[in-house]
Amino acid sequence: MSVLNQYEPKKVLSLFEELTKIPRGSGNEKAVSDYLKNFAEARNLEVIQDEVMNIIIKKPGTPGYESSKPVIIQGHMDMVDEKNNDTVHDFKNDPLKLRVVDNYLYATGTTLGADNGIAVAYALALLDSDDIPHPPLEVLITVEEETGMLGAAAVEGRHFDGRMLINIDSEEEGTFLVSCAGGARQTVRLPLKYTHCEGFAYMLNISGLKGGHSGIDINKERGNSNVLLGRTLRILSHKYDFLITALHGGSKNNAIPREAEAVVIFRGNIDGLLKEVAEIETTLGSEIDTQDDDFNITFTRIETPEKCYDEDTTKKAVSMLFALPNGVISMSQDIKGLVETSLNLGVLHESDDHLHFDFAVRSSVGSRKEMVLDKVKVIGETYGAEVEITSSYPEWKYAKESVLRDTFIKVYEDKYGKTPKIEAIHAGLECGILAGRISDLDMISLGPNLFDVHTPNEHMDLASVKNVYEYLLEVLKHMK
Template sequence: MNKEVAQLNPVDIWENFEKMNAVPRGSKKEERIIAFTKKFGEDLGLPTFVDKTGNVIIKKPATPGMEDRKGIIIQSHIDMVHQKNADTDFDFDNDGIQSYIDGDWVKAKGTTLGADNGIGAATMMGILASKDLVHGPIEALFTIDEETGMTGAFGLEGGMLDGHILLNLDTEDEHELCIGCAGGIDTNINYNYEEVTAEGAAFKIDLKGLKGGHSGCEIHLGRGNANKLMNRLLWRTNQKFGLEIAEIDGGSLRNAIPRESFATVVIAEDKVEEFKAYIAEFEATIKQELHATEPNLVIKLDAVELPAKVMEVKAQEALLSAVYAAPCGVIRMSDDLEGLVETSTSLSRVIVKEGNVVVQFLTRSSVDSAKYDVTYQIEGAFAITEGNVEHGGAYPGWTPNANSEILEEMKEIHQELFNKPAIVNAVHAGLECGIIGSHYPNLDMISFGPTIKNPHSPDEMCEINTVRRFWDFIKITLERVAKK
């Protein structure tokens, strides 16, 4: 635990955040953070239980005399995205996140920070532990596995919570009050291919240095997709030199824009020098195209030992054509909210190894029909491979409520605190509110939080002063609702 970070203002949040970050908590590996959270509630003497899915629920009684006020559910997820730089030696299953202060920001050394959504969860712990807050009945819902399928939200049962208002603490821009989000669906392609004997000179291509980021929050920023760029390079190289592919390993997580892709290829001996020259030319071309968004793009080429097998040529050409043709990035902007992405898809993972291909997409949209249309486009592109295409893991969006009482209350509080109006919007990222709302349809919901940049990447950072102001905002909100 970094004591300097733990003592930042407000200590109520930062100390809990650092304690959480000492506990490995990757998605689908939450056993230790579930136990940590459960013990936190029990040590406070508060009613605490873990549901059958693994969500932790801790209930805090109202301030005396306010038992009849509207109950508030505060909610965050306790899992985090595990990503690290290629040159960072780190074991996410056993090591704690190494945070540090860099000017106005808290960052992590070569890995994701876990502020998404650790800051929200730590805030909930601060609320539960505080003896000074004025509030009505509070229920703290710590959900699991938000990042890889929203399993916790899906598994939450009706009848377990009594609150009237849900405060989701998973929005990542100060001054924003989020009242809606996109739904999503995964597309997974998996199939086998024939291998043949390799002939020629072998090389490993490293395409890295991209910013990556959250495929919902940052899909509109024009950043490079490492899988698309690698495929473009391989497709064009194949056209020019007759490439043979032994392996591809691109991207890492379904909901992160891929920052890196690695490929092992074989080139005819008499084409090696032309191939090397073309790689340098391609790198210069992409750097020029993406000069504003990806200044650190690097394509590295190293000679390696000749692999025993490579893809059969027809299977290789089908794969390269399918990936090239498949949609990726922003598909359509919203007609209703200026600047909001309506529909997008991200090619998150490409694996080619030992006779098997795995390709993964995550498609998001606030319009269900558009969401499914994009998945059918992907399916159509991959028909040429004759691979197995499956669509699954669909989750609903969250429709904005124009008559939200908590929205009006928090807009007033924001104006008083910051002397300017809050930004009311919806987000293209997936939030658990839509799923939780399907279990509890009468909840009045809103999402907000401090400023977090570059989530889902090793460049993730949390702005220190916004956490302090966020703490003031949520404390006043709890008190104002209790005094109604």
């Protein structure tokens, strides 16, 4: 029996639950894309599945709305695959395990995928209805939003007649987004050279951090496990001679990493080592105690491996991990409290004899985004690393005039007797890219209350899901 049976809207939540049974991490969307295509065909709706697996579904307007201007409903089908270290879950094959706590929906030990499965569920409920008044609908569900908005970049404008787009990828009820940051993914690759290991080997683990969305939560100054690992190694290097190997941390560059680890091989004197590590834990922990009160460092003696980074590579790796920028770079001077520019060192991993530092860079000012990318490039190349920008997308600029925004505000004021919040966001939405693919777009973004997205604590407010859906139906009713 579904844990969602007692909640409304039943159609939306039933469809959302169906989506949680389909693995749909970024880059693994074929099954869900085919599901959406079959959904449309079963209802005799026009459907396009493009070369990258984006889905476009068109539905005529209901009686009285046949001649109304089409409206594009847009979201993305992929989700961020994150799980707790002790959770056994195969994101390529296993369905999510849902649970409800105090009227909030969670998955068990993994991300929930409400970002952005709830948009898909809303859209499918509209497409499945025969009693909801609405103008002609053009539903666009994209792939690989979470890894660089590659689906949006492949959209062809010729498929659309609509010039008003409702994006359903924001996370606060009653707040409508009208602008967002642009961004890029950047990778720094340090060549690895090895030597034979001799000495006392320890596994150094950073854990207990909350993590979060690398755009929305970056201003909360939550601990970044990769950065804290770099600081720990840098402090240890002042007193001890060591080599390192097996550096790992985080799994997605758009999620603030929660865990990181390194194998450290100490050569020579290790007097006071355990005490030194404990003092580092206390020092770093006190800096982030307000936002990450479960931070801890574990330091465990292990068998010495056969090989490790040589001395030069060790120094470069530790120095780069310590020196590369991370976090908020600048705040907007136009919108109070809005982060303008930031970057997140989301993933640290080894591959093909290189140590990879993977970043998500964001800014609402294009020139400052380029400045941060260049800064990372200069630091990386100074240490002999290769630097590559793997994807880039533009900011969504605020429109001074918007018929769609005016409609959203009026309907909200009529329905609730108060004015909604109109805001910009320091996160990437597909609106900036779509504005370049479909001409003359008038856009706005909404969504229900979501919390801790991109983490295993992601949860969705079920009452808010109902409220936002009812409001969306009211908006569509007014777009005659």
